[in-house]
Amino acid sequence: MTPRVTVAIAVRVLTQLRRDHRTLAMLLVLPCLLQALLWWIFQDTPLVFDRIGPALLAIFPFFVMFLVTSITTLRERSGGTLERLFTMPMGRLDFLGGYALAFGAVAAVQAALAAGVAIGLLDLDLRGPDVLLVVVGVADAVLGTALGLFVSAFARTEFQAVQFLPAVVVPQILLCGLIVPRDRLPQVLEAVANVLPLTWAVDAMEHLATTTRTGEVWRDVGIVVAFALAALALGAATLRRRTD
Amino acid sequence: MMNSVVAIEGLRVVRGGRPVLDGLDVAIGPGVTGLLGPSGCGKSTLLRSIVGVQRVAAGAVTVLGEPAGSRPLRERVGYQTQSASMYDDLTVLENLRFFARVLGLPPPAAEEALAAVDLGGHRDGVVGRLSGGQRSRVGLAVALLGAPDLLVLDEPTVGLDPVLRRDLWALFHRIADAGTAVLVSSHVMDEAERCDALLLMRAGRIIAHGTPAEIKESQGAADIESAFLALVEQGDAA
Numbered sequence A: 001m002t003p004r005v006t007v008a009i010a011v012r013v014l015t016q017l018r019r020d021h022r023t024l025a026m027l028l029v030l031p032c033l034l035q036a037l038l039w040w041i042f043q044d045t046p047l048v049f050d051r052i053g054p055a056l057l058a059i060f061p062f063f064v065m066f067l068v069t070s071i072t073t074l075r076e077r078s079g080g081t082l083e084r085l086f087t088m089p090m091g092r093l094d095f096l097g098g099y100a101l102a103f104g105a106v107a108a109v110q111a112a113l114a115a116g117v118a119i120g121l122l123d124l125d126l127r128g129p130d131v132l133l134v135v136v137g138v139a140d141a142v143l144g145t146a147l148g149l150f151v152s153a154f155a156r157t158e159f160q161a162v163q164f165l166p167a168v169v170v171p172q173i174l175l176c177g178l179i180v181p182r183d184r185l186p187q188v189l190e191a192v193a194n195v196l197p198l199t200w201a202v203d204a205m206e207h208l209a210t211t212t213r214t215g216e217v218w219r220d221v222g223i224v225v226a227f228a229l230a231a232l233a234l235g236a237a238t239l240r241r242r243t244d
Numbered sequence B: 001m002m003n004s005v006v007a008i009e010g011l012r013v014v015r016g017g018r019p020v021l022d023g024l025d026v027a028i029g030p031g032v033t034g035l036l037g038p039s040g041c042g043k044s045t046l047l048r049s050i051v052g053v054q055r056v057a058a059g060a061v062t063v064l065g066e067p068a069g070s071r072p073l074r075e076r077v078g079y080q081t082q083s084a085s086m087y088d089d090l091t092v093l094e095n096l097r098f099f100a101r102v103l104g105l106p107p108p109a110a111e112e113a114l115a116a117v118d119l120g121g122h123r124d125g126v127v128g129r130l131s132g133g134q135r136s137r138v139g140l141a142v143a144l145l146g147a148p149d150l151l152v153l154d155e156p157t158v159g160l161d162p163v164l165r166r167d168l169w170a171l172f173h174r175i176a177d178a179g180t181a182v183l184v185s186s187h188v189m190d191e192a193e194r195c196d197a198l199l200l201m202r203a204g205r206i207i208a209h210g211t212p213a214e215i216k217e218s219q220g221a222a223d224i225e226s227a228f229l230a231l232v233e234q235g236d237a238a
């Protein structure tokens, strides 16, 4: 791994994002708007918003980073830029690290904005420290980036890449505790939920909402980061200098 | 063999379950070498093997004395893929600066490469909005970054107008005169005359290797196209 190359890739990815106003809006503004929409939906039942609000703060960064990363890395694979980079002094960890760094930075801004809106404007009731909300958001977004990088290896077209959303992301959203709290799921589904990464990101947010103790939050963050690292390792295995 | 830029022995490549190259041997020297052959004969596969991004089943590919694709070669070999291989949403200069950073070159390197392909006027244009010929030249500029010792170009002149093609071939010769070996693929036989050396390829095999004059003379042909056809007939008869 060469820091110069890793940073060059991160800067380039961010420059591309800056050019693409619509994607930038999807990354930064849309989570806030969706959050506000939910608040409005549950205006007469604020207790519901307090329960699902934190979960949404975990789901949005994961969802959008997964989508954006899987498409952008697919473009690098199919457009020949990855092949060109592999003839240069770039290691695959530089490539993965560059993407994780760029989207991690975007995630920090996204998490800060979303948390600011939820707490400041929508009166989301949060016991834990606000900063941790951003920490969880970033870990979560890096998880989405890492999984997106990994699955992009199994898609040949952007259309196929988008299909991973319902296949990989939606089941996690259904099982993460957003719809039914995890301990009230059928036993088999609870066991499945427990091995899905998004569950732990949502768990972290829920702890932040309900207690001032931070031990469990850090444990959850640790689990999410471990999943992200595992996904990055899998992603690294799919990045080959020599291809067929 | 000692001072060949690229030495290939017994190269075997299988793609999609079919052998594309099967026991190919060739040595490529300095100057401008043209790799000519019909579509699908394996030109890109051979070039990809030389830059070290093609999975090979057997054989040895040595470039500038090192195994193809090895770390020391990655600053010494410039490669242009058959597609443009750039970021369409970035400007010409941003693309070049990015690849220059990856190569560890200072920022002026990007401007120098742009000047070499005569694209300084489009430096702030977004690559996605350039014409095919302009894009192809930006791709060439990326390959030129850092003054490589070997330049591998996969069909850089395809689809370009005659004037631009003439200019590009003149550029390849200037680059070769400055000491860089240039390997250019094409499936247009009339580009053959512009090369110092020729590799004629068909169905994964090199069927002739020499200067354009040598190849024409060996077949008693007036042009490379006739020589190629004569070689193909001999091969089919054998």
Ligand SMILES: Nc1ncnc2c1ncn2[C@@H]1O[C@H](COP(=O)(O)OP(=O)(O)OP(=O)(O)O)[C@@H](O)[C@H]1O
Pocket: A244, B015, B016, B020, B037, B038, B039, B040, B041, B042, B043, B044, B045, B046, B082, B187
């Ligand atoms: N990604 C791939 N997977 C499987 N087979 C492939 C792949 N790419 C190329 N091939 C096959 O390998 C053979 C050689 O392809 P190659 O791209 O090297 O040809 P080429 O001489 O460069 O052709 P062209 O002039 O059209 O670019 C072709 O028969 C092609 O079908």
Ligand SMILES: [Mg+2]
Pocket: B043, B044, B045, B082, B154
């Ligand atoms: Mg080709």
